[in-house]
Amino acid sequence: MSALKVLYVDDDTFIREVAELALGLDSEMDVRIADSGTAAIALVSSGEFVPDVFLLDVMMPEMDGPQTLAALRRLPGHAATPAIFVTARAQAHEHTPLIEAGAQGVLTKPFDPISFAGEVRRLLAGG
Amino acid sequence: MKKNESDRAAPGRGYRIASMMLMTLAPLLVVAAAVLMSFIIRHVDESREATARAYAAQAQIQEIFSLIEAAESGQRGYILTGRPNFLDASRDGLQVLDSQLTVLERLLAGDPEQVRLMRRMRAQVRTKLGVMERNLEIYRTEGPTAAGAYIAEERGKRAMDQLRLTVRQMIDQEDAALQVELQASARQEGPLRWVARSLVAIFVICILVAGWLARKNLRLREGLLEQLNEQAVRSVGIFDSAMDAIITFNPSGSVENLNKAAERMFGYRPDELIRRDSSLLMDLAPGEGLFLDRLGLDSELGSGAREFTARRKDGATFPAEAALGAMRLPDGVHVVAAIRDISERKQNERLKDDFVSSVSHELRTPLTAIAGALGLLQAGAAGPLPEKSQRLVTIAKTSCDRLVRLINDLLDIQKMAAGRVRLDMRSLNMVSVVDRAVEAMEAFAGERKVSIKLLAPDIRLPVIGDADRLIQVMTNLLSNAIKHSPEGAAVDVTLAVEDSQVTVCVRDRGPGVPETFQAALFSRFAQAEGPSSRNSGGSGLGLAISREIAERHRGRLRLHESSGEGAAFKLELPLAATATAPAVAARIRLLLCEDDPDIAEVLAISLERDGFQVVRVGTLAEAETTIRAGGIDVVLLDLHLPDGHGLTLARRLRDDPAFRDLPMIVVTADTMANLSGLTFADWITKPVDLARLRQSVIAALHGRPDLRILHVDDDVELTEVVKTALADCGRVEAAHSLAEARAAIERRAPDLIILDIGLPDGSGLDLLPILARDGPAPPVIIYSGQEVEADIIGGVEAVLTKSRVSFEALAQTVKGLARRPEETV
Numbered sequence: 001m002s003a004l005k006v007l008y009v010d011d012d013t014f015i016r017e018v019a020e021l022a023l024g025l026d027s028e029m030d031v032r033i034a035d036s037g038t039a040a041i042a043l044v045s046s047g048e049f050v051p052d053v054f055l056l057d058v059m060m061p062e063m064d065g066p067q068t069l070a071a072l073r074r075l076p077g078h079a080a081t082p083a084i085f086v087t088a089r090a091q092a093h094e095h096t097p098l099i100e101a102g103a104q105g106v107l108t109k110p111f112d113p114i115s116f117a118g119e120v121r122r123l124l125a126g127g
Numbered sequence: 128m129k130k131n132e133s134d135r136a137a138p139g140r141g142y143r144i145a146s147m148m149l150m151t152l153a154p155l156l157v158v159a160a161a162v163l164m165s166f167i168i169r170h171v172d173e174s175r176e177a178t179a180r181a182y183a184a185q186a187q188i189q190e191i192f193s194l195i196e197a198a199e200s201g202q203r204g205y206i207l208t209g210r211p212n213f214l215d216a217s218r219d220g221l222q223v224l225d226s227q228l229t230v231l232e233r234l235l236a237g238d239p240e241q242v243r244l245m246r247r248m249r250a251q252v253r254t255k256l257g258v259m260e261r262n263l264e265i266y267r268t269e270g271p272t273a274a275g276a277y278i279a280e281e282r283g284k285r286a287m288d289q290l291r292l293t294v295r296q297m298i299d300q301e302d303a304a305l306q307v308e309l310q311a312s313a314r315q316e317g318p319l320r321w322v323a324r325s326l327v328a329i330f331v332i333c334i335l336v337a338g339w340l341a342r343k344n345l346r347l348r349e350g351l352l353e354q355l356n357e358q359a360v361r362s363v364g365i366f367d368s369a370m371d372a373i374i375t376f377n378p379s380g381s382v383e384n385l386n387k388a389a390e391r392m393f394g395y396r397p398d399e400l401i402r403r404d405s406s407l408l409m410d411l412a413p414g415e416g417l418f419l420d421r422l423g424l425d426s427e428l429g430s431g432a433r434e435f436t437a438r439r440k441d442g443a444t445f446p447a448e449a450a451l452g453a454m455r456l457p458d459g460v461h462v463v464a465a466i467r468d469i470s471e472r473k474q475n476e477r478l479k480d481d482f483v484s485s486v487s488h489e490l491r492t493p494l495t496a497i498a499g500a501l502g503l504l505q506a507g508a509a510g511p512l513p514e515k516s517q518r519l520v521t522i523a524k525t526s527c528d529r530l531v532r533l534i535n536d537l538l539d540i541q542k543m544a545a546g547r548v549r550l551d552m553r554s555l556n557m558v559s560v561v562d563r564a565v566e567a568m569e570a571f572a573g574e575r576k577v578s579i580k581l582l583a584p585d586i587r588l589p590v591i592g593d594a595d596r597l598i599q600v601m602t603n604l605l606s607n608a609i610k611h612s613p614e615g616a617a618v619d620v621t622l623a624v625e626d627s628q629v630t631v632c633v634r635d636r637g638p639g640v641p642e643t644f645q646a647a648l649f650s651r652f653a654q655a656e657g658p659s660s661r662n663s664g665g666s667g668l669g670l671a672i673s674r675e676i677a678e679r680h681r682g683r684l685r686l687h688e689s690s691g692e693g694a695a696f697k698l699e700l701p702l703a704a705t706a707t708a709p710a711v712a713a714r715i716r717l718l719l720c721e722d723d724p725d726i727a728e729v730l731a732i733s734l735e736r737d738g739f740q741v742v743r744v745g746t747l748a749e750a751e752t753t754i755r756a757g758g759i760d761v762v763l764l765d766l767h768l769p770d771g772h773g774l775t776l777a778r779r780l781r782d783d784p785a786f787r788d789l790p791m792i793v794v795t796a797d798t799m800a801n802l803s804g805l806t807f808a809d810w811i812t813k814p815v816d817l818a819r820l821r822q823s824v825i826a827a828l829h830g831r832p833d834l835r836i837l838h839v840d841d842d843v844e845l846t847e848v849v850k851t852a853l854a855d856c857g858r859v860e861a862a863h864s865l866a867e868a869r870a871a872i873e874r875r876a877p878d879l880i881i882l883d884i885g886l887p888d889g890s891g892l893d894l895l896p897i898l899a900r901d902g903p904a905p906p907v908i909i910y911s912g913q914e915v916e917a918d919i920i921g922g923v924e925a926v927l928t929k930s931r932v933s934f935e936a937l938a939q940t941v942k943g944l945a946r947r948p949e950e951t952v
Contacts, residue, residue, distance in 0.1 A: 012492055012495075012496065014493075014496030014499075014500070015492070015495050015496045015499065017496075017500075018495070018496055018499030018500050018503065019499070021499075021503050021508055022499060022502075022503060022508075024508075025503075025506075025508060059488065088487070088488040088491035088492050088495065089484065089488055090487065090491070090535060090538065091484070091538070094484070109491050109492065109494075109495035110491060110494045110495040110497075110498040110499065110527075110531055111495065111498075111499065112498075112502060113498075113499040113500075113502040113503045113506070113508070114502055114503075114506050116499075
């Protein structure tokens with residue numbers, strides 16, 4: 001089985017790095033990061049990296065998470081690519097619109113770096 | 128206010144006492160006077176009789192004497208003239224003499240002196256008559272001269288003189304008797320006059336007192352009226368100057384009265400609103416039925432607050448909050464609503480929410496990086512660390528985690544304190560809530576080498592609550608207990624029912640809560656100082672949040688016990704009633720024979736809430752005594768009891784003609800028991816479903832099995848709601864398609880069917896022919912969103928339109944149809 005290709009989009013440099021390291025603990029994951037919605041779209045549309053899942057921060061300047069997801073989904077071949085939002089908004093009612101925006105699930109920050117990759121896999125499996 | 132009332136009560140009490148005394152004393156006095164008078168009158172009557180008798184006696188004495196005198200002069204005339212006609216008159220007189228003497232004797236019988244004189248008189252009369260006889264004989268045989276000589280001997284005169292003396296004495300004697308009687312009646316007159324005067328005096332006093340009381344009463348009334356009037360003026364003043372809009376509604380929900388603030392708030396004049404329905408102003412309670420029921424306001428509790436959208440005359444809407452109160456008046460329950468425009472508050476709340484939300488977000492973002500980086504370091508993602516660095520990284524990571532929890536708890540308590548946490552209240556089984564919390568904490572307990580022991584009764588413990596929040600409370604209690612437990616110790620979790628409360632007690636074997644800290648235990652940021660305090664990893668908000676949650680559930684959370692051997696925290700939540708409305712069950716007595724006190728308590732409380740009277744016993748012997756004493760309507764029988772098997776009692780009762788038909792319901796954990804031909808109204812296995820128990824008691828009372836209702840509708844939510852609404856009527860089975868309905872009917876024809884028309888796989892009406900196939904068709908109620916004319920469809924008992932008919936009305940219809948067959952029998 002080939003590695004799971006993950007695209008992580010976040011405007012915070014430190015969190016981007018931590019997430020990349022954390023996800024990297026799972027040797028079956030191939031992780032790429034992007035620092036904005038625009039960068040993510042550029043990367044995916046170049047065809048250089050074809051993600052199996054989008055991990056998206058919600059609050060980002062210029063393009064927020066849901067907008068980024070909508071744009072990514074419009075790219076050829078990604079209409080059904082699963083997406084997970086990673087947000088510091090912890091309250092349940094704040095999660096509902098994210099699920100409605102078409103996400104597979106929501107993970108809250110701060111996340112536990114050790115179990116982060118496992119959580120992503122759990123959400124993808126539909127649990 | 129209070130003082131005035133008590134002052135007013137005092138004369139009222141005096142007034143009552145005085146009128147009561149008057150009412151009891153006056154008749155007593157009148158009766159006494161009447162008795163005395165009748166006594167005197169009898170005396171006067173007797174005296175009058177005696178007087179009359181004395182006069183009669185005197186007259187009789189004179190009469191007798193005159194008869195003798197007449198006889199003597201007749202005899203003398205005959206002797207002097209020789210003419211026999213002189214003798215005629217005397218002969219006639221002498222003929223009645225005897226009877227006259229007898230009459231006199233009777234009149235004188237009461238006086239011994241007179242009796243003696245009477246005897247003498249008779250003797251003298253005889254002597255006198257004898258002399259007269261002798262004289263007449265001498266006259267006839269020897270002639271007038273000899274007779275004259277005989278007269279000259281004066282024997283007749285002597286006899287006559289003696290008789291006259293006796294007569295005189297007798298008359299005197301009667302005179303004396305008369306004198307005595309006269310004196311006696313003179314003596315009676317005194318008391319009679321006295322009694323008459325006292326009676327007059329009593330009546331005058333009574334009239335005076337009555338007049339005084341009447342005046343007093345009148346004044347009291349005037350005073351009260353004045354006060355009422357004053358009160359009314361004050362009330363109107365308060366009513367009209369209140370900042371809040373105040374509107375009162377009559378029992379049907381129409382506007383009855385409104386104040387000035389209400390006029391301003393809604394922009395209507397009073398006459399435009401009075402007698403209009405509340406829905407004109409606000410969507411407080413749509414639907415049918417009593418306004419109070421629609422509001423869901425408890426008329427006993429009498430108050431409640433509600434948020435809703437209000438509508439001005441110009442059509443503009445605004446968020447409003449109403450404090451609702453119930454007023455029980457003779458014509459029904461009126462509702463008063465104090466309404467406040469909360470647009471500004473809503474705005475502020477929104478701002479604050481946004482602020483708290485973004486601050487916590489801003490804090491979380493850097494924390495995410497810190498916690499993540501530390502976590503990776505700690506896990507060795509950057510290679511193995513020297514021991515000292517490892518320790519420092521652990522400290523940093525632990526503190527970071529605490530900071531995150533603190534932010535979460537702060538968010539929680541801020542919302543909780545503002546009452547802004549919407550609890551998702553549902554009917555829950557507290558046993559499973561605790562189960563889930565224990566399960567969630569088992570890993571943490573394992574890390575600390577602590578075990579959790581759960582002790583719960585074998586029964587559902589229903590509470591109304593938010594499962595997630597209650598689990599949060601339990602997790603918090605468990606986590607505290609585990610943190611404070613020494614290694615290898617156990618945390619005991621005990622569920623029970625005490626005084627209509629479900630209680631959960633969490634007990635640890637730790638050092639206990641220091642006495643100095645107990646008072647502050649539930650306040651925010653409370654953590655005991657001490658060696659283990661700051662590194663326990665809590666935010667210090669856990670117990671404050673937990674107590675807040677408990678109180679929002681109308682429950683309590685408190686420190687139950689604390690000593691050097693450990694601490695016990697107790698959560699108490701009200702045991703939920705199983706039914707929404709009290710049953711028709713008042714005065715129905717149930718005998719509950721159950722030896723487990725916890726189960727007995729839960730069953731008894733639940734049944735009592737349903738309105739039954741429950742007699743609890745723990746042994747078969749007690750049960751039998753109580754049943755034989757009579758007055759038990761239904762028996763609930765456990766099978767395994769300390770003094771024997773329940774079936775032996777059941778058998779004995781069935782053998783006795785007096786109890787052959789007494790409904791019995793078996794409540795048991797034993798599913799294998801042998802019924803052996805005994806008849807029971809129902810057989811309920813533990814853990815007991817309280818709603819089922821209630822239904823079967825009602826069914827047992829009606830002497831018929833549960834009404835089986837089939838509800839055909841594709842709306843799953845609706846079938847759930849209808850099932851609850853009809854819980855009183857019978858057992859509701861739901862079918863969500865035509866196919867499911869067909870299958871259900873094939874399995875067993877229902878007693879009644881509620882039918883939607885538009886189903887995913889056809890029209891509900893297609894079921895009608897199937898229903899009539901074997902024997903008489905069960906009653907059918909069309910309950911549909913479409914408007915259907917009742918008489919278009921044959922074989923249908925009722926047509927109800929979903930949007931127009933309340934669930935109560937549906938239940939009424941079902942009950943009405945269910946009763947029908949019994950009535951025709």
